[in-house]
Amino acid sequence: MERRRRLFETEKVGGRAAYRFQAVTVAAGILLLLYYRVTHVPAAGEGRAAWLGMLAAEFWFSVYWVITQSVRWCPVRRRTFKDRLAQRYGEELPGxxxxxxxxxxxxxxxxxxxxxxxxxxxxxxxxxxxxxxxxxxxxxxxxxxxxxxxxxxxxxxxxxxxxxxxxxxxxxxxxxxxxxxxxxxxxxxxxxxxxxxxxxxxxxxxxxxxxxxxxxxxxxxxxxxxxxxxxxxxxxxxxxxxxxxxxxxxxxxxxxxxxxxxxxxxxxxxxxxxPIILNVDCDMYSNNSDSIRDALCFFLDEEMGHNIGFVQYPQNYNNETENNIYGNSLQVLNQVEIAGLDSVGGPPYIGTGCFHRREVLCGRIFSKDYKEDWNRGIRKRHEQTYMRLKRRQSLSKGTPLFPEIMNPWATPFIYVFCMKNIYCLYEELLCGHTLKGWWNGQRMWMVRRITSYLYGLIDTIRKLLGLSKVEFVVSSKVILCGMLVIINIPIYEAMFLRKDKARIPFTVTLASIGFVILAFLIPIV
Known part of the structure; x- marks a missing residue:
């Protein structure tokens, strides 16, 4: 009877009713938002291109939001039984x-x-x-x-x-x-x-x-x-x-x-x-001496072990700042997103802290009468994946790209913006972060998306187009600087070209140029 008892169990995370209500209502708001965009496209003119650009951006962020909700809809936790592992296998454990x-x-x-x-x-x-x-x-x-x-x-x-x-x-x-x-x-x-x-x-x-x-x-x-x-x-x-x-x-x-x-x-x-391989980075020490036995509870489980190929553990860091100044904390990722990924097939391999079956990496010769002494598998409860968080669009009274604040169509825009951020803040607080830490995280996501992520995207496109192989090598940094200039064209227009009320005062422009010149003249020590 003992041999039939599971070596691990799966538990669904409770208290998801409030989250699902929030997710359904936000999804409804997104559909209304997209419907408004499609049905109110302006006639041919200067604003049409911007409107279609907003439609494309909002559609992409809607798809992105749906993807991020897939790891939150039904998260699970895993619990291992190392005592049963010891009783069942004793010293007959794999190397x-x-x-x-x-x-x-x-x-x-x-x-x-x-x-x-x-x-x-x-x-x-x-x-x-x-x-x-x-x-x-x-x-x-x-x-x-x-x-x-x-x-x-x-x-x-x-x-x-x-x-x-x-x-x-x-x-x-x-x-x-x-x-x-x-x-x-x-x-x-x-x-x-x-x-x-x-x-x-x-x-x-x-x-x-x-x-x-x-x-x-x-x-x-x-x-x-x-x-x-x-x-x-x-x-x-x-x-x-x-x-x-x-x-x-x-x-x-x-x-x-x-x-x-x-x-x-x-x-x-x-x-x-x-038969088991664990790989770790040289700066990621083990903080749990029973990690091997926990992993074997998955691999050697008689009912599900044959479906498991690797067991991924979470990464955690020492000396994190209280308010997450650099937005590098993985608490939400480990506690929320990895648990959700585990319910839809398991987290990806992240390069460290992962137990593999050797035969999964190297393969084995097929034989009809082949029989394993113990089983194998494809995941575990914890570990790192992707961080997400989409950026919201600007919302202010009188902006032509959005409905007037008193217009009923403004409701889905406001609701989606508020609920998405409120729930994001709730997740951060639930995982032990502070309000300031959440705000720092939002700030750092913005910085990453207009610097390193943009740079990586441009570099990938450049390689796909073969620009890195031509005799005249176009630097990725030059392309990035050019893109930043293009993005800021409206600011340059307001500084030097516009004559209406939307122009930037000449004194502000002059002061800005002075500060930039001064910054270039200051030597870097």
């Missing part, structure tokens, strides 16, 4: 290969990299079933030396973590956090392990950086989990630890992460060939 990628020891300090390595080596999982691979696309002797230091420190760190069940198991994060868990272990032992860690990082940080830009492939096993000497201070087996640097030649640009992942798959298939 796990863990891939960590780094490329530049200057932007990704080796002391940061080894903290990530140590956090995944210390998972609450049989050490003999864990193999950790570091791909160093920088080919740095410093990174190799840091990993060698970490292999020695692991003999002390891993038993310390498991003896006192500390979290997180990244030494940098653990010792940085002065609150919480330091009272779990004796002060003398804590001081000893902290001194060992600080001595190790000091040795790494004072080592001269050296790069290898032209070398053959390098694969070095620093800890062989099958060796007799690969044990920690408590006599327990250590995880396998492998350093890898791909072949480098100055004339070839082959230092991209996708290539590193392909190389890691090939190397690991020879050394350990474990």
């Amino acid at each position: 796990v290969d863990i891939f960590v990628c780094t490329a530049d020891p200057q932007s990704e300090p080796p002391s940061l990299v080894i903290s990530t390595i140590l956090s995944v080596m210390a998972y609450n999982y049989p050490s003999e079933k864990i193999s950790v691979y570091l791909s160093d696309d920088g080919g740095s002797i410093l990174t190799f030396y840091a990993l060698w230091e970490a292999s020695k420190f692991a003999k002390h760190w891993l038993p310390f973590c498991k003896r006192y069940n500390i979290e997180p198991r990244s030494p940098a994060a653990y010792f940085f956090n002065s609150e919480g868990h330091h009272d779990r272990c004796p002060p003398k032992e804590l001081s000893f392990i902290k001194d060992l860690y600080e001595e190790m990082t000091n040795r790494i940080d004072t080592t001269v950086i050296n790069y290898l830009k032209d070398h053959q492939p390098i694969v070095q096993i620093l800890i062989d989990g099958k060796g007799q000497n690969a044990v920690d201070d408590d006599g327990n087996v250590l995880p396998t630890l492998v350093y890898m640097a791909r072949e480098k030649r100055p004339q070839y640009h082959h230092n991209f992460k996708a290539g590193a992942m392909n190389a890691l798959i090939r190397v690991s298939s020879v050394i350990s060939d474990n």
